[in-house]
Amino acid sequence: MELVYMGKTKDVYQLDDGNYLLKFKDDVTGEDGKFNPGAxxxxxxxEGAGKAALRLTTFFFExxxxxxxxxxxxxxxxxHQTMKVIPAKSFGEGLEVICRYRAVGSFLRRYGKYAEEGQALDAFVEVTLKDDERGDPPISKDALEMLGILSSDEYETLKEMTIQISSLVKAELAKKGVELYDIKLEFGRNDAGDIILIDEISGGNLRAYKDGEYIEPIALTKLILD
Structure with a gap:
């Protein structure tokens, strides 16, 4: 297999059969030595972060x-901390779609003049561009269409899928007394042109709390699966 991309938390290899292999690493996003799913x-x-992320991702994808x-x-x-996946084409150079149930993180930093920390949100969906240099700026439906990244119909499909997937994750966490505050998802197109969920669903791309206390990624996996 051929290494095609070295990511922050996963490396991507192309397989001889045309599919891809994702190798989950123990590296996690954060700042100043502290984990932050939005960093x-x-x-x-x-240690163990890659395996924990893959275990929870596998559970949710299945x-x-x-x-x-x-x-x-x-x-x-x-x-071996690997996941085999089908090819998928990104929208532009990549989009991240966030579904928010509580006002925390970058939402609170941007809208803190009007929102209180932890304020309940009704599955608020926002799209950001994957652009480290510009801090992953939020982008509107109209701008996505004008820039040729996503059509209006595709945006609505993306939003609908995001709410559906996030609702499912939220319900699964709730079975263990865990509340989902927000989740970051990624999508692409398969060879048939259908919009599909890609990347992962783990403690590394969501914020979850139990009894008001934040749950670290490895602890979340153990709580949900063990």
Missing amino acids: NTVGLTI RLERENILTHFISSDIE
Whole structure:
């Protein structure tokens, strides 16, 4: 297999059969040595983080498959921290779609004049450009269409899928007494042109709290799966 991309938390390899292999690493995003799912840099390395992320991702992707929600997932090898996926084409150079149930993180930094910390939000969906240099700026539906990144219909599909997937994740966490504050998802197009969920669903791309206390990624995996 051929290494095609070295990411912050995963490396991507192309396989001989045309599919891809994601290798989950123990690196997590953060700042000043502290984990932050919204950060653009690797903040620290946590032993076991890659395996924990893959275990939870596998659980959720298999759950989505049962709901007939399209993803890039094929199979996982937990021991080797790898996930086999189908090819997917990004929108532009990549989009991140956030679904928010509480006012925290960058939402609070931007809108703190009007929002209180922890204020309940009704599955608020926002799209940001994957652009580390510019701090992953938010972008509107109209701008996405004008710049040729996403059509108006594709945006509505993206928003609908985001709410559907986030709702499912929220419900699964709630079974363990855990509240989902926000989640960051990524999407692409498969070879047929369908919009599909890509990347991962783990403690590394969501904020979850139990009894008002934030749950670290590895602890979240153990709480949900063990």
